[in-house]
Amino acid sequence: MNCYEVAELEESYLLGQLKGEEMNHLERHLKACLSCAKKLSGYQEVLGIMFSSLKPAVPAAHLRQAVLNQVAQVAQEPISLDSRRKPFRRVMGGIGRVLSPVAAVMVIGLTMSTLFLGWQLQEINARQAQLQEVVDLAASPVSLVWPLTEPGVPFNPGAPRARMYARPDSDLYLLTATQLKPAPQGQVYRAWYTIDKTVDYLGDLEPDQGGNAVLKVSSPDHRAANITACFITKEKAGSPIDQPSGPQFLAWNKA
Amino acid sequence: MELPAGISSINSQEQKIVEELVRRVRLGETEALGALYDRYSGRVYAFLLRAVQRELAEELLQDVFVALWQKVNLYYPERGSFNAWFFTLVRHRLYDALPKYQKHQSEDLLSVPGVVESVSEMTGDRTDLEDQVLRLFRDEELRRAVNHLPPDQRQTILMTYFGGLSHRELAEKLNLPVSTIKGRARLGLQRLRQLLPEQS
Numbered sequence A: 001m002n003c004y005e006v007a008e009l010e011e012s013y014l015l016g017q018l019k020g021e022e023m024n025h026l027e028r029h030l031k032a033c034l035s036c037a038k039k040l041s042g043y044q045e046v047l048g049i050m051f052s053s054l055k056p057a058v059p060a061a062h063l064r065q066a067v068l069n070q071v072a073q074v075a076q077e078p079i080s081l082d083s084r085r086k087p088f089r090r091v092m093g094g095i096g097r098v099l100s101p102v103a104a105v106m107v108i109g110l111t112m113s114t115l116f117l118g119w120q121l122q123e124i125n126a127r128q129a130q131l132q133e134v135v136d137l138a139a140s141p142v143s144l145v146w147p148l149t150e151p152g153v154p155f156n157p158g159a160p161r162a163r164m165y166a167r168p169d170s171d172l173y174l175l176t177a178t179q180l181k182p183a184p185q186g187q188v189y190r191a192w193y194t195i196d197k198t199v200d201y202l203g204d205l206e207p208d209q210g211g212n213a214v215l216k217v218s219s220p221d222h223r224a225a226n227i228t229a230c231f232i233t234k235e236k237a238g239s240p241i242d243q244p245s246g247p248q249f250l251a252w253n254k255a
Numbered sequence B: 001m002e003l004p005a006g007i008s009s010i011n012s013q014e015q016k017i018v019e020e021l022v023r024r025v026r027l028g029e030t031e032a033l034g035a036l037y038d039r040y041s042g043r044v045y046a047f048l049l050r051a052v053q054r055e056l057a058e059e060l061l062q063d064v065f066v067a068l069w070q071k072v073n074l075y076y077p078e079r080g081s082f083n084a085w086f087f088t089l090v091r092h093r094l095y096d097a098l099p100k101y102q103k104h105q106s107e108d109l110l111s112v113p114g115v116v117e118s119v120s121e122m123t124g125d126r127t128d129l130e131d132q133v134l135r136l137f138r139d140e141e142l143r144r145a146v147n148h149l150p151p152d153q154r155q156t157i158l159m160t161y162f163g164g165l166s167h168r169e170l171a172e173k174l175n176l177p178v179s180t181i182k183g184r185a186r187l188g189l190q191r192l193r194q195l196l197p198e199q200s
């Protein structure tokens, strides 16, 4: 790769869109070519400074809420291990730490969701496969994601919350929850979803010491797109699973 | 939420606040995204209004912040500042949307207000349009630095990065190879970097 080709790729590189061979070639060139490494950061920084200096125009006030409503419904793209190679930024200063595979997995976990925050390092290897499933589910453009929150309570970063993921083309249903308190004595957290007006049992959630829970269910029901509600209730341990009896503790309901 | 005037005010303090908000957005906190929206929406909207009509600008403004939410894990601080990454993202979302928009409206880019009313004059040394774009910047130092650029470089930077034209479109208007436009952009940015005061 020559300097001209590098210049062509700089925006894709900044946007994290480069993969595989292209990424390898670019990073090899940047390490070898001081001039490119220097200019690359320089161009983007100048544009960033110009952008910062724009006189603001005031958008209509309702747009802010519209944005927040939309993001509550869409998943964040996970970090791709492939593009998370050793950073080069030696000219502009900055960090040059190399991520070990374990640490890299941890980085994904940390950024995927607060769910993984409480995990200890040694647990991460054991859960790596599970994590990969979350990553795959969250990354797939056909995946559906339902955010579950406490009904009627304004957003609070410390409150319990959960997410259910499913793909219409797969049997996997995944529910992750975080900041859960242990279920009251003799009770369990139980997850449900509603399809075509029928409530189906998904499974019981067992929070770990950090308040995190992962529920993975294989279900041949491929009508995930028709789900109109998913929610968690507190039920008596061992009670029948034909229908929920308690109030919705965390819920998502189709508007 | 408004920055005081002056480039030098984009200081490390502000960067630290933004980095912290970005970190929280990575953890899925919609609140933090709201805070970034409060910080950046005015500038993004100003930029978009320069390129497209209000209706589309409002649509794109939302699109940009949803994209920020979705793609925040693709921002690598070691590759550049958040401003650099985010503005690149904003421009890409705009350029991705323009062809669809034009098809939809069956309008030429030239008829979109604010973009290129005076393309015929763009071959001149200086156009009203460039002045209009230049007035978008509130920082006097920055405007002066841009004015110091050779005319072809100034035109390229103002029109392609802030005037809503792609490199290819400007090349077509001026009947020049795209590589020439890209070269001018790079030279201009390099020169600007020298003209601007060091950032903290």
Ligand SMILES: [Zn+2]
Pocket (backbone or CB within 6 Å): A002, A003, A006, A029, A033, A035, A036, A037
């Ligand atoms: Zn080079």
